[in-house]
Amino acid sequence: MAQLEHANITVSDSKATAAWLCEVFGWRIRWQGPAMQTGFTVHVGTDQGYLALFSHAGAKPSREDSYRTVGGLNHVAVFTDDIDAVEDRVRAAGFTPGNHASYAPGRRFYFDDSDGIEWEVASHQQ
CATH class of the missing domain: 3.10.180.10 (2,3-Dihydroxybiphenyl 1,2-Dioxygenase, domain 1)
Incomplete structure (x- = not known):
């Protein structure tokens, strides 16, 4: 594997x-x-x-919608055992968590960083 x-x-x-x-x-x-x-x-x-x-x-920000661009980076996902603590640290770093959702078997939220990269944080916590 x-x-x-x-x-x-x-x-x-x-x-x-x-x-x-x-x-x-x-x-x-x-x-x-x-x-x-x-x-x-x-x-x-x-x-x-x-x-x-x-x-x-010399790098320039992309103006393209990554979800409509072949080879685009849509988001980076991380997994944690303590989603609430990570969300607090996301806010403390100056980012805005959003798009909260529950899913089997846990929860997730997303945020964009200062470069426009979307991050997903997921956990099996309810």
Whole structure:
């Protein structure tokens, strides 16, 4: 069986994004340094997997609807055992949780970060 190791996402500031990911999700920086095309990358996550956050001075925000763009990133989902605590940290980081919903067997909510990346937080908590 194959296992997802990482995904690579372009962000406006890889260090700033990594900082709030560590604060909100309890992740850690696994590696950081110069990257291709004179950019900078931070690997942030857990021992099992991570996100490679790439930033480059010439990167521009997408104006396309990711759900209507082949190859678009629709959202990144994380799972937690304490959804209420994560939601509190999302708010403390300056983001607005929304689209709350219950599903079998738990709850979820979404928020957009400062780069317009949509995040889903899910839990088996009722």
